[in-house]
Amino acid sequence: MGYAGQVSLGQAGFYGIGAYVSAVLSQQYGFPVMMSALSAMIVAAFAAVLLAVPSLRLKGHYLAVATLSFGEIINIILNEWGPGGPSGFGDIPHFDILGLTFDSTKSYFYLVWSCVALVLLFSFNLINSRAGRALRALHGSELASRAMGLDVTALKIKVFILSAVYASLAGSLYAHYVTFISPGSFTLFYSILVLMMAVIGGITNLWGAVIGAVLITILPELLRSFEEFDVLVYGLVLTLSLMFFRKGLVPLLIERINKLRSPEIAGH
């Protein structure tokens, strides 16, 4: 979302696809978990294409609403047709790679962070390449991007597919960790949390997404005492961060550090 300037409110849909497809394939059809997770990523990629082709013609709020509707549709499908319906299902096998089973919290911790590292590495490589530069250019000026021969629509579709595949991987990792899933985990609220992670961390910086994710994940623990009012606090945090550090925490910190290092250029 950040680098290419597209806003998706449907990430929960892809996250849900990742969790359900992977869980169903491994639990009910006996697929190895790795294969199930990979299959889920392929399904998510197809879903992304189906959604992207009509909706990426839309801009700004319209695109956001289209992706939001997609997320809701997936949620309704999971509710109606998912195993166990609204109450979900359990006994999902733990993640295993070639016989190595990740069934303790500690081993899962390493697994998830390895995935984060790989995804980050892939993303950093992408951003500092021809395709990544094109995405950033698109964010800067669509008019000039076209004049430089960038295939704008294809680029938007590809980055959308990539974000769907990432969300799907996250969903699979989640499903095989908790071993019990229900549609309630894949609602609009999750999409908004993802958006908050990106905005608070800083949408133009990959580390921003990581920092944002860590903060937003810790937040509910800190908000225990607010009980059901925690949603209000989420809203407040998002509003305040948009008011005071619109670019996000990480870009803000980088700016501060640069200023400290070279005070004479700071006024520039």
Add this chain to the structure above:
Amino acid sequence: MLDIKAIGKSFGGLVALKDVHFSVQERTISALIGPNGAGKTTLLNIISGIFPPDTGDILFLGTSISALPSTKIARAGISRTFQQVELFGDMTALENVMVGRYPKTRAGFMSSGLRLPYVLREERQIRNLSLEILDYIGLSSRKDELSSSLPLGEQRILEIGRALATEPNLLLLDEPAAGLNIKETRTLGEMISRIRDDKKITILLVEHDMDLVMRISNRITVLNFGEVIAKGSPSEVQHNQAVIAAYLGTEEE
């Protein structure tokens, strides 16, 4: 190399261009001049495919391009700059030029993410060529600065550099001297002539600075209220009565 044939364009009730004909010869600098609102930028936007003409046709190297979108036109070999600078503001000067290499290179999402060897090779080529271009336009020392932090004169020159990176046959410049001082305008004029001579690129420019236009252009086309009122060499145009009446008259007094 570029033939504009009977181009017409209206916006609502407003006729922006009416039956415009002219052609641009290879390896020349052609200028399009005229008072504000004469339709010059509209014509550049039609040539570069930002919107299609209502009537008429445009031939580029013998093939019709008037129905193509701007991405395809850029890939066919026409690049441009913008009157309102359209740089990628959050990217450095070097990165802006590197984006210009996009149509001539091929690394995709997967291969870039995995840093395949050919991607790294291609990336080095893109970088070296872009550094050469920055050197050519005299902005080497600015390579790591954000394009939005450069002064306007350098931003306009950087836009030209980014366009050069696409290796165009035809370069469209929309008021490249707007907002520049006399010294910057002179440097710009020399650069435009150099681009025609060294890189064998044909140039079509829209410009209000008559001094610059008269100094560097081989051919001039004058538009007034969407119609061509004169064509010719700088001296022919300067002495054309219709042009003096419509436009230069006020300038020469």
